[in-house]
Amino acid sequence: MTKQSDLTWRLTDKVVSKIPFGPNKKRSDMISKLVATAKKHVSTAAVCLCAAASTIADQANAQENTMIRFIAKFDVKPSERENFVAALRNVRDGTAREEGALGWDMYVNTDDPNQFWVDERYRDDTAVEFHQSQPYIVALADLSAQALSGPPAGYLLDLPIHSAGQQKAATAQDEPMMLFFIVPMADGTRQQIIDRLDTHVPLTRQEVGNLMFDAFTLKSDPNTVLVHEIWRTPAALWDEHFSQGYAQETGALLSELTGRDLSSLMYVVKSLE
Structure with missing residues (x-):
């Protein structure tokens, strides 16, 4: 490996590692500064490689940033626990067949067998709208009216x-x-x-x-x-x-x-x- 190509790879790695993966950072400004630095030290090919690495990072981050994640907590009456769990399983199984659903995981509190948590992840707003229209979601909502011991808690991340x-x-x-x-x-x-x-x-x-x-x-x-x-x-x-x-x-x-x-x-x- 030549001295220049070694510098190319090290600079590319620097670009990728220094760009923070989070929408709360000024990524575009940082990318511009790093590519400007590349222009001072390496060939045009190296600059293109650095820019390509930045673009790949941006695309991955953009996909991550469009994901919708929602976490919900349900407190259920003991007498309705079995029915509620069955409804949650129906939602889980149905959601697994939805093209826009990225994950739907359900949990139970280890200290309270009647408290349930759901971690939902969707590709975009369209996927959420489709999910909410499905019969297993309607059935869960209908059951919740009588099965919950209090209002559910929802956290839109x-x-x-x-x-x-x-x-x-x-x-x-x-x-x-x-x-x-x-x-x-x-x-x-x-x-x-x-x-x-x-x-x-x-x-x-x-x-x-x-x-x-x-x-x-x-x-x-x-x-x-x-x-x-x-x-x-x-x-x-x-x-x-x-x-x-x-x-x-x-x-x-x-x-x-x-x-x-x-x-x-x-x-x-x-x-x-």
Whole structure:
């Protein structure tokens, strides 16, 4: 490999690695600056390669940014649990056949067998409209009127804080634990909480025991953040993560700003087959 071609590949890697995957960053400005730098140091071919890498990254990010993700929580009357679970399974099976559906996963709270969570992902608005018109959704809505013990909670996800991450693979020795963490933000605390999570997220992802850690602002409620976490084992969260200095700092700040016991905002769930 020549000195110039080596520089080409290193610069291409720099372009891809420096462009933040998240709609909350000024990606186009950063791309322009990096390609301008390329023009000063390498050949036209290298600049084209860098621009191509940027375009690929933009296309992938654009597809990610058009995805619609919605998380819902249902509290069900004990007497209606069996009927509600059957309805959820019908929705899951029907949604799997929808072309525009990217995923529809359902969970049950490990501490409350009558609380259910659904994580829905769709390609675009058209896919959502199609999904909502299907008979199994109408049936679920009809059943909910009598089966729920209270109003459902819905969370329409907006921008990821720090950018969405990639889930690590679990091993045969792992006992994965998933949870949703709902953080309310009072007036005047929003930016402080988001800034702290922007620091917290990448540090958590570096932990060996963490499989996934994503935090999102919400389109449905700008004063709430939803955190979705997966850990290799319960101990990886309760013992290892919470012993980290940065995690303790985040916990203390969130407790102070929300005025809440953070454990009351955490919902540990498991897959519902």
